[in-house]
Amino acid sequence: MQRLTALFAATMRAAAFLTRLSISGRFFERLPSRTPGLSPESSASDASEGTATQRGAAYRLGDDADAFPLVGLIAAAPAAVLMIALPALGLSPLVSAIVAVASLVAMTGALHEDGLADVADGLFGHQPKERALEIMHDSRVGSYGAIALVLSLGLRAALLAELAATRPLLAAAAVFAAAAASRGAMAAFWALTPSALDTGLAARAGQPTRDRGRLSLVIGAAIGLLFAAPLAGILSMLAATALAALAVILLRRIVVRRIGGQTGDCLGTAQQLCEIAILLGLSIGS
Template identity: 70%
Template sequence: MHQPKALIEATLRATAFLTRLSISNRVFESLGGPAEAQSPENAATGEPGSGRPATQRARRYQLGDDAHAFPLVGLVAAAPAAILLLVLPALGLSPLVCGFVAVAALVATTGALHEDGLADVADGLFGHQPREKALEIMHDSRVGTYGAVALVLSLGLRAALLAELCATRPLLAAAAILATASASRGAMAAFWALTPPATGTGLAARAGRPSRPKGEASLLIGGVIALCLGLPLAGLLPTLAAAALAAVGLVLLRRFVLRRIGGQTGDCLGAAQQLCEMALLLGVSLGS
């Protein structure tokens, strides 16, 4: 009984940080102390408001401790989009419209958190700038040409792939967006755990890098969820193709960021999630 309750609490805490959904501060009370001190924003950024030093707040709650729950957060975040992919085709909307609306719902639920990371990584690492300049560009909130192109490709490709699935099999499209949201966040947690930080001052560092076992557990949980959702509907070959494409993409991204900036940042985590989600959807669509 204790373990399911702990997993639910971990999922709610991670959901409070990784989505725009309103989560009660009570889920942080099990960590001790007043609820306001447990807000993920205070814990990760060290902003004032908790009445305690930033170092104490970081010890009180670190997002990395809940990394094993990331795949479950993916299911929560993608649930509205999955429902839309089932309802909108029945209302007579075209598959392309359904795909774009579903992606828009997913972006709205997460607050474009991972898309922001993808854009920053594209701007910083594809401009042939030295390491320090690249990190400075990634920290800049403005979106440049590379970032804009990356966002267009990510949003457009995911919408088009979902539209292709929705055209003939809306149920598979709904299952695919749930499976890829879960598996990609499990892969993101593993990427975080297995890749050293590029700096000690970024959001990913302050949020508490997860241990290797937690990262591996998150990857396993996300993979199992994706298999349970995708295998019965998509079949073996598309499922294997999706897993292979995501794995190759994650390995290449890890090698790239290690070579360019010496490790990962919070933006790199968002890029990892986006890349895996695109690869997984592409793999499912190839054989479906």
């Protein structure tokens, strides 16, 4: 019971940073560090600066990385319901999928999409490391970022629509599976990739330990299997796993080579690429 209570509290704290939900400050009160040997640092999530950063400078988001997949379930819940309810009301699979993707974006305040756009602008311009990091820090969206956003939103909507056209229940399950597994992969990517900047967002938020990152990956994969395996074929599951792993591995190699490691924007990019890869894999053979 005590472990479940701690996991629930960790999920609520992480949700304060990774979603637009208003989380009670009591989850941040008298919070000891969950990572021995690390001194508390100020929390740093620009998207939640007006809320979560006021709940205690001792909080480290990375200490709750194992709860990221559960936050994914929270963020995905409205979209999954929409994927079942809207077709039942007579809307087409494509319209239903577009509205569902819009709800995913609204639940997170486009936190991960913003990271994807910044990384696309910074890395695809073939700029030196210092200039690439400057571009990624710039809030303005360039051509590469806009293209990345269109592709991400369009692919997710199209893939969900394709699933919904033949297997509506699998489409709803895929929303949950992709949201949880992609955030587990994001936590593992964060834990296993060096920081490009000591003063960057991801570094200030407290990089999780490797063990915690791996645990988050396992939890996310288990949740993904729980939702998708009963409805998807073996080929689809294998494809989703392989494509997601390939996406994260390639991203890690690129960011380490280009900018020396990960930033907060890279974490959002890892989540987006992994989510698309899982949806694509589940669409194969379905």
